[in-house]
Amino acid sequence: LKIWSTRSSECIRSIKEGGVCVAFLPGNRHCVVGNQEGKLSIYDISTGNCVFADAQAHKSAVWSVVIRPDQRGMISGSADHDLKFWDFSLELEPNGQRRVGLANVQTVTMSEDVM
Numbered sequence: 001l002k003i004w005s006t007r008s009s010e011c012i013r014s015i016k017e018g019g020v021c022v023a024f025l026p027g028n029r030h031c032v033v034g035n036q037e038g039k040l041s042i043y044d045i046s047t048g049n050c051v052f053a054d055a056q057a058h059k060s061a062v063w064s065v066v067i068r069p070d071q072r073g074m075i076s077g078s079a080d081h082d083l084k085f086w087d088f089s090l091e092l093e094p095n096g097q098r099r100v101g102l103a104n105v106q107t108v109t110m111s112e113d114v115m
Helices: none
Strands: 003-004 011-014 021-022 030-034 040-044 050-054 063-067 073-078 082-092 098-109
Touching: 021 063, 030 063, 030 073, 040 098, 050 098, 073 098
Parallel strands: none
Antiparallel strands: 003 011, 021 030, 030 040, 040 050, 063 073, 073 082, 082 098
């Protein structure tokens, strides 16, 4: 995964995880990546570090992620026919740092892959 600067047209960050889809979280400091194995990961763009990973987000490839209009969460669509609604969360780490996370709040099963 490569993140490019719109100002300089240069790559500003390379992240080693392969992804099928990506979306920038509100504030443009993090991005969420969906992959072939059904995993959702959130990365800190400034460091390239994974700050959240949900290996069981979907049973098959995540084809799409989109930020909800209220910007308080996102929606993911998958080859497992599930459309999942997520809320963003802030989790407190033992060192007092806050990190962003996801909480599944609703799942709708469709008749086909959700692209």
